[in-house]
Structures are given as C-alpha cells and as structure tokens.
Amino acid sequence: EDQVTQSPEALRLQEGESSSLNCSYTVSGLRGLFWYRQDPGKGPEFLFTLYSAGEEKEKERLKATLTKKESFLHITAPKPEDSATYLCAVRSHSGGYQKVTFGIGRKLQVIP
Amino acid sequence: DAGVIQSPRHEVTEMGQEVTLRCKPISGHDYLFWYRQTMMRGLELLIYFNNNVPIDDSGMPEDRFSAKMPNASFSTLKIQPSEPRDSAVYFCASSPDGGTQYFGPGTRLTVL
Numbered sequence: 671e672d673q674v675t676q677s678p679e680a681l682r683l684q685e686g687e688s689s690s691l692n693c694s695y696t697v698s699g700l701r702g703l704f705w706y707r708q709d710p711g712k713g714p715e716f717l718f719t720l721y722s723a724g725e726e727k728e729k730e731r732l733k734a735t736l737t738k739k740e741s742f743l744h745i746t747a748p749k750p751e752d753s754a755t756y757l758c759a760v761r762s763h764s765g766g767y768q769k770v771t772f773g774i775g776r777k778l779q780v781i782p
Numbered sequence: 783d784a785g786v787i788q789s790p791r792h793e794v795t796e797m798g799q800e801v802t803l804r805c806k807p808i809s810g811h812d813y814l815f816w817y818r819q820t821m822m823r824g825l826e827l828l829i830y831f832n833n834n835v836p837i838d839d840s841g842m843p844e845d846r847f848s849a850k851m852p853n854a855s856f857s858t859l860k861i862q863p864s865e866p867r868d869s870a871v872y873f874c875a876s877s878p879d880g881g882t883q884y885f886g887p888g889t890r891l892t893v894l
Contacts, residue, residue: 702881704881704882706885711887712887713873713875713888714873714875714883714885715885716882716883716884719881719882757825761880761881767837767838768838769827770815772817772824772825772826772827774823774825775824775825
C-alpha cells in the first residue's frame, strides 16, 4: 500500500525565515510526486510535479526537490501570503490502474 | 475557463436523508476524481473516472455511497442514507492526463 508522510506537523516562521517541509513516501512504481497548496475554505491548488530523483522545480519563493524516498518543499524568505496548508501526493501504477495518495498536509504560518 | 464547478457549496441535512453532490469538470479533461477531506484523515480518494468510466472505487466507504458520470461534463456523488460520520468536505477534481489535478471549491456536508 502506498504511503505518504508529511512533517513537521506544523511550521511557524517569521517573515524572511527560510525553512523546508518534508514529504516521505513509500510507493511501488512512482508516476509522479505532486505538491499542492490549500488555503482555508478552498480546494488544493497545484504547485509542482516531480517525476524522477534529482529533479527540482521552482516557483517564486518555493522550490521542490525529489529523492528516491522523499521530497522537500523549500521556502526561501517567506512572506505572510505563503501561509497555507501544503499537501504532497504520489501517483503510482499498480494492479492495472493508477492510484493517487495524498499526505495529510502540513500547515505553514508566516508571521509578519 | 471557469475551473471545476461544484454544487452545492454547503449542505446541511438530517441523518437518513439522501444527499447528492454535483461536479462539472474542466472541459477536455479525461479524468475526474472525488475526494473526501476531514481533519483526522486528510484527503481521501473515493473514486475516479477515466472517459466517464469508473476505474477505481476502492475508496468508497460503503454501499451507501455511489457515483456516476453520465457524460464528460457532469458527475454526481450520492450518499443514501446519510449518517453524521459522513460530515466532511467533498472535493471533485479533474485532470487532462490523470496526473496534475485541478480541484473544485468543495462541498461542505454536515449531517445532523
């Protein structure tokens, strides 16, 4: 069974204080690792897709990286508007069809 | 494009009543997913369709839940009879290729 674990439980940062969120996964036949951002009362919003170890993607203050066992979402010099819940998901292919498994999500709070 | 559209946005019902949630995916997307999100369990995949055909319904909690996709632009998730433990936010998402998903705003269901 595919598993996705996100840490830390919650992250509270001062504005400008860089840090990372972690997503560790166990999956057979990875077909992509996804990062989403979710604001309160809204649906998750797509950020990045990573397919292979060593791959990196960047968008503004966010950078996502991937190894064979985990992914990191690095937040550089965060601003209050980066406050949200960040979810990680893996897509795998087994038993003849694909599966998507989401982590529980971790809340980031950036304090001005 | 208006994005994924879900209705209603909020639903309050009494235990034992039938509940129908509706979803209009993004035009041209071949995949449609239904999720349930709670604080305790996070985002859980209930069922997904490819080209209007249900592919994996292993996440559907029990026979009280059913989902249909009669055409490429409409899907329903029905709960009959509803129970208080079904209270959650239900999301619909669509995808062009089964990878990156685009979520709707969700339906917050409260079963009294």
